[in-house]
Amino acid sequence: MPISMYRLTVPLFQRGLTTLGTYLDKAESHAAEKGIASSELVSSRLAPDMLPFSGQFQRATDSAKLAIARLTATDAPKFEDNETTIGDLRERLAKTNSYLATIAPSALDGTETNEVTIAPGGNKFTFRGDEYLATFALPNFYFHISMAHAILRNQGVAVGKMDYLGRFS
Template sequence: MALTLYDAFVPSCRQILGGMHGVIAKAEAHCTEHGIDPAELVEAKLADTMWNLPWHVRSTWVHSAYVISLLPTGEFSPDFTELPGDFSAMKTKIQRTLDELAQVTPEQLEEVQDKTVGFVLGGQRLMEFSGQNFLLGFSQPNFYFHATTFYDILRMKGVPLGKRDFMGNPMAR
């Protein structure tokens, strides 16, 4: 059986988001165990010119469930509004993203895989893609970048994490 766009995108997003949920639980436990103010981790960045933890959580939503909701419109513009400001809000954002992805069907993505999708930033249509190329060549790399950076920030701050934490539950047979 051929791999569908749905198969190539949605299950792996759900897997990594599940891992992020577990990573947050470990971060909370680390703060409690070591008397660290959670805000210290929430506001952490890998570098001064990079975004903090909440930005990366929102961006995993933007480049998964949100982008899928916008593909039928033919335009994608990143959402720069609400940031989840603490661990509880981050868990809620991740769970809502998982819930939204659970509603996506293979047919939905099949319908938009050849549709032209414009990347719009600051009111300017900067690039055009097919729906498939946008998901696999733009959103998927961004999704993994932000999920990885989220993990890396917490690892840098001393949260005891390993690769298995990042991966979540692999898609077994």
Template sequence: MAISLYDISVASSLQVLGGVAGALDKGAAHCTENGIDLAEVAGTRLVPDMWSFRDQIYSVMHHSLGSIKGVESGAFSPPELDPEMDYAACQALIASAIEMLGGYTREQVNAWEDNDVLFSLGRFELPFKAPEFVLSFSHPNLYFHATTAYDMLRMKGTPIGKMDFMGPLRTAG
């Protein structure tokens, strides 16, 4: 069975983004109904030395839409986080990422299969081929940040479960 770069990058990212978008909507509804301040949620951290909820959401975007942009350009580096991003901006960011990723075609992305991608953090660099970049670097980060954001919403009492996290499944037929 052959699987394409589009399937492992765009299609998989859209599934994760769909789950995150749904969880964000349920989180907003839960917080509004229960008098939980959405500004407080945006700044929530699981532990003091971990990134905030808003940073987790930004990283979900960065390791989905930003990942495919990195595959296209050949360069990827850590995101520049927005410490002022509120909950509504988190929702808008994910909605925008879904819309922009949806604009990439299967043919366009698959043409980048042999692209080199260089991850840079200061003087530290990691060279990849596009599929390995997506599978071994970007996807683990994408799932980590999506899971952490999900966990923060659960910590606030949002009634979400595994099916919410999984997003829109790609089923046969």
């Protein structure tokens, strides 16, 4: 029996968002322990031409909500991308999780054959739904979670592989 598009999207996005929540907890603890403003971690980046932690966080949450919206041809909630604190990022995380919680498994039935068109950087790409998910949406989502991880690690926050992988059920 084939795996459903729902099982390949919502639960995976929720799991990744849980990882981002763990990162916020660890960043907050690190900042308190070191006596630094947590906003320093939120604005940290790996390289000058890369997005800061907040930007990686924003793109990961956008990837989750936009993947669902694109597959189902519906509108995703819009966020302003103006988060500057851990509290702001927690709020964004909660809003994304609330949106994902509204998605019924049946909403994704048959979306593997839907046409999805995206235009990152002005380059237009059209995919079948399953190809979009496998070659763009999921890799993009996990890339931004990985970059958030790397930024925190680079700043001395004690995050490791098991924080990235999360809990197993």
